[in-house]
Amino acid sequence: PIVTTIATGAVYYGLALLLRPVPGGSINEDLADVLTGKVAGVVPASLLILLAAVVIIWIPFKRSVIGRAAYAAGSSESAAFLSGMPILxxxxxxxxxxxxxxAIGGLFLTFFTDTGEASLGSANSYTLFSIAAVVIGGVSLLGGKGSAIGAVFGAFAFRSIGDLLFVFNVDALWQPLFQGVILLLAVAIGACGLFRVRNRLEWF
Incomplete structure (x- = not known):
C-alpha cells in the first residue's frame, strides 16, 4: 500500500503540474479567512475542524464493524477473513x-499559502511527515494498533520538533537528518513490542 501510495502520488503530481505549471491561481478569500482564522478571536477554526473530524469520522468508524475489520485486517488479514469480517x-x-x-489537508494548505502550486519537494515532505506523525503517535506500520487521536498528537509532536530545531538555530541542511533520526527511533521503539509476540494474533 505504501508503494502504491507513492506511485500514484507521483502520477497525480504530474497531473497537477500539467494543470498548474507555475504557482498562482486565486482562491475564495472569504472562505479562506473563515477556515484559517479564529472563532470568536480565540480558538483556531482549523483546530475545531480537526476535532470535528475526530468526533464525526474517526470515533464512529472505529466503533463500527468496518472499523473493527480494518484493525483485524491490519493484525492478520487471513485470520480476519476466515472469521467472516468484511475485509474488502x-x-x-x-x-x-x-x-x-x-484532500481536506491539501485544501487547507492552499488556503494558508494563498496559492496553488505543484511542488515535488512539498509533496515528498508531507508524505514523509504524515508517516512520521502516525508512527510517533503510536500507530504500528504493521497494522492492528493505533488511533487517529494518537496520530494527531504525533503530528503536533513532530511539528514541535521542527519548531525547536528552528528555535535552536539548527542549520536547515541538518534539520532533515534530526527528523529522520527521530522517526527511526520512533519506529524502533514501536517495533520493540514485537519481540514479546509469538504470533501476530497476539499483537492484535
Missing amino acids: RAKFASYTLAGLLA
Whole structure:
C-alpha cells in the first residue's frame, strides 16, 4: 500500500503540474479567512475542524464493524477473513477516508499559502511527515494498533520538533537528518513490542 501510495502520488503530481505549471491561481478569500482564522478571536477554526473530524469520522468508524475489520485486517488479514469480517469493505472505507482527509489537508494548505502550486519537494515532505506523525503517535506500520487521536498528537509532536530545531538555530541542511533520526527511533521503539509476540494474533 505504501508503494502504491507513492506511485500514484507521483502520477497525480504530474497531473497537477500539467494543470498548474507555475504557482498562482486565486482562491475564495472569504472562505479562506473563515477556515484559517479564529472563532470568536480565540480558538483556531482549523483546530475545531480537526476535532470535528475526530468526533464525526474517526470515533464512529472505529466503533463500527468496518472499523473493527480494518484493525483485524491490519493484525492478520487471513485470520480476519476466515472469521467472516468484511475485509474488502474495510479496506475500501479506510482508503476512501484517507483520501478524503488528505484532500481536506491539501485544501487547507492552499488556503494558508494563498496559492496553488505543484511542488515535488512539498509533496515528498508531507508524505514523509504524515508517516512520521502516525508512527510517533503510536500507530504500528504493521497494522492492528493505533488511533487517529494518537496520530494527531504525533503530528503536533513532530511539528514541535521542527519548531525547536528552528528555535535552536539548527542549520536547515541538518534539520532533515534530526527528523529522520527521530522517526527511526520512533519506529524502533514501536517495533520493540514485537519481540514479546509469538504470533501476530497476539499483537492484535
